[in-house]
Amino acid sequence: MATSAVEIRGLTRRFGKLFTLGPIDLTVPAGTIYGFVGPNGAGKTTTLDLIFGLGGKDGGSIEVMGLDHIRDDVAMKRAAGYVSPDLNYQAWTRVDKAIRFVSGFYPTWDDEYCQTLLKAFHLNWRDQIGALSFGAKTKLSLLLAMSWQPKVLVLDEPTIGLDAISKQQVFAELLGMVRDGERSVLISSHNLSDIERITDHVGMIKSGQMIFEGATTDVVERFRMIDIDATHAAALADQAGITVQETEGLRGRVLVDQRQVTIDHLRARGVTVLSDCPVTLEELFVALGRA
Amino acid sequence: MVTPPKKLLIGPLSTAGSGTLYQQIVDGLKREVSEGRLPPGAPLPSFRNLAADLLVSVITVKRAYEDLEREGIIYRRQGLGTFVAEAADAKSREVKKTRAKQLIEHAVREASEAGLSHQDVVDLLHQIIHENGDSSHGHKRR
Numbered sequence: 001m002a003t004s005a006v007e008i009r010g011l012t013r014r015f016g017k018l019f020t021l022g023p024i025d026l027t028v029p030a031g032t033i034y035g036f037v038g039p040n041g042a043g044k045t046t047t048l049d050l051i052f053g054l055g056g057k058d059g060g061s062i063e064v065m066g067l068d069h070i071r072d073d074v075a076m077k078r079a080a081g082y083v084s085p086d087l088n089y090q091a092w093t094r095v096d097k098a099i100r101f102v103s104g105f106y107p108t109w110d111d112e113y114c115q116t117l118l119k120a121f122h123l124n125w126r127d128q129i130g131a132l133s134f135g136a137k138t139k140l141s142l143l144l145a146m147s148w149q150p151k152v153l154v155l156d157e158p159t160i161g162l163d164a165i166s167k168q169q170v171f172a173e174l175l176g177m178v179r180d181g182e183r184s185v186l187i188s189s190h191n192l193s194d195i196e197r198i199t200d201h202v203g204m205i206k207s208g209q210m211i212f213e214g215a216t217t218d219v220v221e222r223f224r225m226i227d228i229d230a231t232h233a234a235a236l237a238d239q240a241g242i243t244v245q246e247t248e249g250l251r252g253r254v255l256v257d258q259r260q261v262t263i264d265h266l267r268a269r270g271v272t273v274l275s276d277c278p279v280t281l282e283e284l285f286v287a288l289g290r291a
Numbered sequence: 292m293v294t295p296p297k298k299l300l301i302g303p304l305s306t307a308g309s310g311t312l313y314q315q316i317v318d319g320l321k322r323e324v325s326e327g328r329l330p331p332g333a334p335l336p337s338f339r340n341l342a343a344d345l346l347v348s349v350i351t352v353k354r355a356y357e358d359l360e361r362e363g364i365i366y367r368r369q370g371l372g373t374f375v376a377e378a379a380d381a382k383s384r385e386v387k388k389t390r391a392k393q394l395i396e397h398a399v400r401e402a403s404e405a406g407l408s409h410q411d412v413v414d415l416l417h418q419i420i421h422e423n424g425d426s427s428h429g430h431k432r433r
């Protein structure tokens with residue numbers, strides 16, 4: 001059995017001279033929820049689309065449950081479901097018709113689970129799809145993808161337009177999905193506090209490059225935000241593991257990646273640490289994303 | 292054989308609470324143990340089930356369980372599940388005592404950095420114990 005749900009190695013995709021994605025390495029261990037984060041335009045959707053063969057890659061490999069995403073295309077799509085904001089089920093006019101249509105494709109469709117999700121997401125069998133709110137349409141897409149019990153569920157921004165209650169229901173269902181330790185979720189989202197709370201692994205992409213990946217708790221604990229003398233901050237600007245955030249008068253604020261340089265090491269080099277604070281995933285995202 | 296509780300409530304978890312979510316789970320389970328709501332031998336939910344119930348990642352609960360196992364408060368039996376250890380309440384108290392000592396050490400260091408004398412610190416401690424004692428007595432009378 002594959003130990004990774006998704007394994008991306010050296011993935012590249014060039015868009016003329018304007019933008020190059022990659023090379024990207026990304027691993028979703030089986031049985032986990034992986035949060036894929038990054039600023040707008042960093043390449044998240046492009047990467048997720050490439051997994052499902054939407055657009056051609058220029059290099060690298062992608063495997064889902066040990067299946068090559070192009071060579072084993074059919075088997076791969078029986079194992080993995082994709083929910084993207086572009087999905088539109090309006091053509092099936094009513095919820096029940098959309099369900100009947102989609103369920104026909106999947107031998108693994110679970111009617112009972114579908115009913116549970118309908119209730120959890122407050123959707124009704126006879127609802128007109130055109131009359132559904134944006135959030136309810138998103139929930140319908142999720143329901144259609146989750147009900148056939150894919151081994152791997154890939155979600156691109158699934159919580160846009162969802163209120164806090166609906167968002168929590170979705171995350172609760174995702175945690176329920178990985179309960180058996182066999183299913184996995186790869187989710188891109190800007191809800192960083194939720195991502196920090198529910199994901200086991202997290203990876204951040206910026207300008208087409210992965211800038212960190214690892215167990216969510218490890219990644220967040222690895223970084224500290226410290227205040228030091230402005231002169232020291234200026235001197236450290238080019239040091240690996242240091243990202244200068246701002247300098248104001250005599251004080252400078254820097255983000256420290258403790259895997260590359262420890263705060264004790266900085267102290268030993270004569271840097272006076274005026275304050276030292278842990279960061280949340282959201283703070284980390286802002287600190288690394290804008291630099 | 293005892294089945295694990297359908298849902299284990301260990302007090303609300305919140306990112307607005309003190310400490311990381313993982314620390315809050317450790318503290319919450321210790322509280323349940325030391326206050327006798329989880330007696331020795333009681334089965335705990337699998338970490339995947341607890342994660343889904345608490346709406347936190349599996350890895351967070353796994354770490355909390357690993358910590359509690361290291362401290363001897365819970366133990367794992369392959370294929371059977373996770374259980375509260377014998378004498379877990381005593382161990383839980385021991386761990387709390389160690390932590391209290393560390394916090395007091397930290398407080399003493401801060402106080403001496405602030406220029407307080409040893410006598411000042413002792414007085415301050417007496418005052419805090421006195422105030423807390425008063426409020427808890429007051430609480431009991433009500």
